[in-house]
Amino acid sequence: MTTDWNALYARRLEWMTTSAIREILKVAQAPDVISMAGGWPEADLFPVEQLREVGDYAMAHLTREALQYGLTEGLGALRQTLADYVTEGGTPANIDNIAITSGSQQALDLMGRLFVDEGDAVLVESPTFLGALQSFKAYGARFVPVPLDDDGVRIDALEAALRAERPKFMYILPNFQNPTGVTLSLERRRRLVELAASHGVPILEDDPYGQLRFEGEPLPSLLSLDAALYPENAAAGAYLRGNVVHLGTFSKTLAPGLRVAWAVAPPEIARQFAMAKQGSDLHTNALGQAMANEFMCRGWLPAQVERIRRTYLERRNAMVEAMEEMFPPEVSFTRPQGGLFLWITLPEGMDAVALLPEAAKRKVAFVPGAPFYVDGKGQNTLRVTFASMGPDLIREGIRRMAEVIRDAMA
Ligand SMILES: Cc1ncc(COP(=O)(O)O)c(C=O)c1O
Known part of the structure; x- marks a missing residue:
């Protein structure tokens, strides 16, 4: 007798989905396709030499920290470095506020594990990051979508949703949102932290792209605005009271292969993160943590981030210019001030999925927008990235896309 595997699966498998994007990426990775589909940072910008240097240093001088089993909470030195970094960013934080995770993706999973029972509501922006939907859904989340506009999530609709539902938390991407590239305005940030406080519904602030602002003034994080509501935080030099769990990652500034990210949270939540993580992977890759810490301690991060910003700005400009020139006027698109993504809206009634076969023929790839919506x-709509190719290829890719769109419109 052989095992009937199908009869054994846990119920939660019904809630799990594979990412529609990963399926499209398989096609997009064919040679000579100009792919604007992925969400990968430019590999040429990985600081390879510097990572080699800090890797060598960790192997030579930090063998116990870098190669031995470590604490689930994360490497003490890295947590301290990050606590200082968060404090410099305007939120009083100490080591107890920091939980290291294997990428922010793991933090999303841990939030689901800690807070979502089957049928629980989770408020999400509409559209939102697919990886978060996958994580929360695996725990049986029911989504409450709130629409976005050019200033980020719409606060009037969010307030109405909070009156109608009692979500476990609100999942918010304040900077250069994935997928749309839009940024939450300062006014709305203020309103959002007030609403979290008055309704007692916490915010999960996912911010992988905040450092990648290449235009305009940086805006305060939801974490810092929330922390300021409670003066005892400043007095204690730690984020003791508050309504935000903030996620940061080294994936977009150093390299996603390191799998090192962090959550900033009130101490009891950071501890629960560690508890929930223990059964999953014991701790985050210690060598990667030691390398990230050494990279920051040597003061190399600002110059690295500056290099990325310059490159992405040039590429965003190339993409926007090409679209302005070549797209039919009925097609609109966002003009992100940072991050990796730009969002395209075709005329009402058109279907981005229907464009895929023609796009494949013309050897250009993008991601249709529908999977980012829960409703x-x-x-x-569709998403493209400007991050992973130079201006000339971007121009050629947009030329091909313009042909595909014009054909479909005709
Ligand atoms: C909004 C958002 N959150 C989280 C992640 C996951 O990042 P990490 O590599 O840190 O797991 C991504 C990756 O693309 C993302 O776009």
């Missing part, structure tokens, strides 16, 4: 909307 079946967004058929006429």
Whole structure:
């Protein structure tokens, strides 16, 4: 007798989905396709030499920290470095506020594990990051979508949703949102932390792209605005009271292969993160943590981030210019001030999925927008990245996309 595997699966498997994007990426990775589909940082910008240097240093001088089993909470030195970094960013933080995770993706999973029972509501921006939907859904989350506009999540709709539902938390991407590239305005940030406080519904602030601002003034994090509501935080030099769990990552500034990220949270939540993580991977890759810490301690991060910003700005400009020149006027798109993504809206009634075969023929790839929505909307939207190719290829890719769109419109 052989095992009937199908009869054995846990119920939660029904809630799990594979990412629609990963399926499209398989096609997009064919040679000579100009792929704007992925969400990968430019590999040429990985600080390879510097990572080699800090890797060598860790192997030579930090063998116990870098190669031995470590604490689930994370490497003490890195947590301290990050606590200082968060404090410099305007939120009083100490080591007890920091939980290191294997990428921010793991933190999303841990939030689901800690807070979501089957049928629980989670408020999400619409559209939102697919990886978060996958994580929360695996625990049986029911999504409450709130629409976005050019200033980020719409506060009027969010307030109405909070009156109608009692979500476990609100999942918010304040900077250069994935997928749309839009940024939450300062006014809305203020309103959002007030609403979190008055409704007693916490915010999960996912911010992988905040450092990658290449234009305009940086805006305060939801974490810092929230921390300021409670003066005892400043007095204690730690984020003791508050309504935000903030996620940061080295994936977009150093390299995603390191799998090192961090959560900033009130101490009891940071401890629960560690508890929930223990059963999953014991601790985050210690060598990667030691390398990230050494990289920061040597003061190399600002110059690295500056290099990325310059490159992405040039590429964003190339993409926007090409779209302005070549796209039909009925097609609109966002003009992100940072991050990796730009969002395209086709005329009402068009379906981005239907464009895929023609796009494949012309050897250009993008991601249709509908999977980023939880309510079946967004058929006429799509996401592209400007991060992973130079201006000339971007121009050629947009030329091909313009042809595909014009053909479909005709
Ligand atoms: C919004 C958002 N959150 C989280 C992640 C996951 O990042 P990490 O590599 O830190 O797991 C990504 C990756 O693309 C992302 O876009």
